[in-house]
Amino acid sequence: MREILVAGNWKMNGSTAAGEALVDGIIAGVPEGSGFRLLVCPPFPYLASIATKISGSKVSLGAQNVSEHASGAFTGETASAMLKDVGCEYVIVGHSERRAIYGETSEQVAAKFQAAQAAGLIPILCVGETLDEREAGTTQNVIDEQLNAVLNAAGVDVFAAAIIAYEPVWAIGTGKTATPEEAQDVHRHIRARVAERNSDLAEKVQILYGGSMKGDNAPGLLSMPDIDGGLIGGASLKANDFLAIAEAAAQI
Ligand code: PGA
Numbered sequence: 001m002r003e004i005l006v007a008g009n010w011k012m013n014g015s016t017a018a019g020e021a022l023v024d025g026i027i028a029g030v031p032e033g034s035g036f037r038l039l040v041c042p043p044f045p046y047l048a049s050i051a052t053k054i055s056g057s058k059v060s061l062g063a064q065n066v067s068e069h070a071s072g073a074f075t076g077e078t079a080s081a082m083l084k085d086v087g088c089e090y091v092i093v094g095h096s097e098r099r100a101i102y103g104e105t106s107e108q109v110a111a112k113f114q115a116a117q118a119a120g121l122i123p124i125l126c127v128g129e130t131l132d133e134r135e136a137g138t139t140q141n142v143i144d145e146q147l148n149a150v151l152n153a154a155g156v157d158v159f160a161a162a163i164i165a166y167e168p169v170w171a172i173g174t175g176k177t178a179t180p181e182e183a184q185d186v187h188r189h190i191r192a193r194v195a196e197r198n199s200d201l202a203e204k205v206q207i208l209y210g211g212s213m214k215g216d217n218a219p220g221l222l223s224m225p226d227i228d229g230g231l232i233g234g235a236s237l238k239a240n241d242f243l244a245i246a247e248a249a250a251q252i
Contacts, residue, residue, distance in 0.1 A: 002204065003228070004252055005036070005228065006037070006039070006229055006232065006245050006246050007041065007090070007124065007208060007230065008040045008242055009095070009231055009233050010022075010041060010042050010043060010064075011097075012043055013237055022237065024053065026038065027054065027059055029246075030059070030243075030246065031243070033250040035250075036229075036250055037058070038058060038242075038246055040062070041063060041064050041090070044063065044064075047061065047063060047086045048086040048087065051086055051087030051088075062088055062090030062091055062124070063083045063090075064091075065098060066083060066091045066093065066115065068111035070115065070118075079119070083116075083119070083121060084120055084121055089122060090121060091112075091121045091123055092124045092126060092231070093124065093125055095126045097172075100169070106148075107149055107153070109125070110152075110153040113125055114153065117158060117161060117162065122163060123162050123163070124163045124165050124231065125147075125150060125164050126165045126231070127142075128143070128167040128169050128172075129142040129143065130142075140189055143189065147190065151197065156198045157201070159194055160201055160205075163208060164205060164206070164207045164208070166190060166208070167211050168182075169211075171211025173233055173234060174212060175212050176212060177211060177212040177213065177214075178211060179220075180220040180224050181224075183224065183227060184226055184227060187224065206229060207227065207228050208228060208230055208231045209221050210230060213235060213245060215244025215247070216244075218230060219248045222249055222252050223252060229249065
């Protein structure tokens with residue numbers, strides 16, 4: 001059985017006090033049981049203080065973005081080793097907001113993925129199609145292009161220490177969730193693509209779903225055979241909303 005990961009992407013929200021209160025609320029309500037893990041990804045300025053807060057708890061720490069470079073004259077950027085240094089274990093790469101708003105290419109995302117792994121972080125590689133792409137019937141091609149950028153640059157073995165997140169862009173922050181069947185179709189496709197190169201590894205790699213996941217739709221999504229957790233935006237900003245998804249994960 002693959003472990004379930006419930007990951008909160010706080011995006012650019014909160015403050016020192018709000019972040020600490022949120023994480024206190026999460027830690028206080030972590031469901032009993034095993035087979036799942038909780039992760040929070042706060043904005044950069046709060047990583048170090050949240051790292052102290054979660055120490056010894058069942059909650060792990062991740063960042064939302066990282067530079068593809070190791071160090072040097074890159075004003076405003078943050079290196080993987082710095083994230084590791086302040087207590088991160090995970091980092092999200094290639095979120096659709098980074099791709100769409102900041103123009104990150106799949107090649108750049110692959111470079112970030114490799115830089116993160118080189119520093120000992122677990123990258124969470126986001127892939128997903130826009131509504132236009134889905135309606136044009138090109139969902140699988142889009143996913144393949146985003147996935148192949150990493151597979152071709154780094155090989156399949158890197159997925160032994162990485163996570164994939166399928167996030168249909170049309171479902172992010174819209175309240176419109178993919179149905180469990182729609183999501184499962186794409187998750188199955190992603191796992192099959194990995195299996196073409198390494199079938200053992202494909203069975204092990206965690207594939208998260210992201211896009212308006214909430215306490216009420218989480219049980220259906222998480223019960224699908226190829227959905228191994230969630231990457232949660234809006235519902236990760238309130239402890240009770242996030243814990244409702246954690247509860248669903250604990251029941252699987
Ligand atoms: P959402 O965001 O849960 O608010 O749709 C998900 C994400 O962007 O990771």
